[in-house]
C-alpha cells in the first residue's frame with residue numbers, strides 16, 4: 001500500500017467494524033502510528049489498544065490532529081449526536097469522511113457537518129469481520145479521484161468493493177450483500193436439518209453443509225463460467241441433482257428469492 005504510507009486515519013467508534021478495518025489496514029502495511037480511534041467504551045478501548053497498539057481515546061476530539069481520512073464507525077442511531085460532537089475537529093482540515101453506518105445518507109452527513117466535505121458512504125457486510133466482505137460504496141460529488149483510490153485501498157483491507165453510480169443503489173446492495181449472508185445461513189440451516197433427517201449425525205451434517213457452501217462459493221469465485229453453467233455441470237438428466245432442482249422449481253424458488261430481496265430493498269428504503 002505505497003501511496004498510503006503517509007496517510008493519517010482516525011476512527012470515530014472502535015467496535016467490530018472498526019476493529020476489522022484497523023486489523024486489515026495494519027495487515028496491508030499501515031503502521032500503528034498512522035491510525036487512531038475514539039470510543040467511550042473502556043473495554044473496547046482496551047481491546048483495540050492491546051490488539052493493535054494504536055492510540056485510542058475516550059473523547060472523540062482528543063488528539064484529533066489533522067487526519068486525511070475520518071472513518072465513522074458508530075451505530076446509525078448515534079451518528080447525528082456523534083457528528084455534532086466532532087464537527088469542529090473535522091471541519092478544521094476537511095478530511096475525506098467515510099461512513100460505514102447502515103441507512104445514513106451522504107446528504108445527512110453533509111447536513112450534520114458541511115456540504116463542502118468529501119463523503120463516501122459504504123455498505124459492508126459481516127464477512128468483512130474476517131476480511132471477506134462484499135462492499136458497495138457511493139461517493140458524493142466532492143470526492144476526488146485520489147480520495148476514491150484511498151477509499152478502495154481501505155475497503156480492500158476487509159473485502160471486495162464496488163463503486164455505485166447512484167446512492168439509491170445502496171439499498172439494493174443492502175438487500176443483496178448486506179443481508180445476503182443471512183440468506184445463505186438460512187439455506188445452510190435447512191440443508192443441514194434435511195441431511196439429519198436422512199440419518200446423518202448432526203456433527204457430520206454441519207461439517208458437510210459448511211464445506212459444501214464454501215466449496216461451491218470458491219468454485220463460483222474462481223471460475224469464468226456463469227452460475228447457470230456451473231449448476232448445469234453438476235446436473236445430469238434424471239440424476240439426483242435434477243430431482244432436487246425440480247423440487248425447488250415446483251415451489252417457484254426463483255420467485256421466493258426475488259420477493260425476499262425486494263422486501264429487504266423496500267425495508268432499506270424505509271429505514272434510510
Ligand code: NAD
Nearest residue numbers: 013014015016017041073074075076100101102124125126
Ligand atoms: P459496534 O457496536 O461493535 O461498534 C460501535 C462502537 O461505537 C462501539 O464500540 C461503541 O462503544 C462506539 N460508540 C458509541 N457511542 C459512541 C460515541 N458517542 N462516540 C464514539 N464511539 C461511540 O458496531 P459495529 O458492528 O462495529 O457497527 C458500526 C457501524 O458499522 C454501524 O453503523 C453499522 O451499521 C455498520 N455496519 C456494520 C456491519 C458489521 O458487519 N458489523 C455491517 C454493515 C454495516
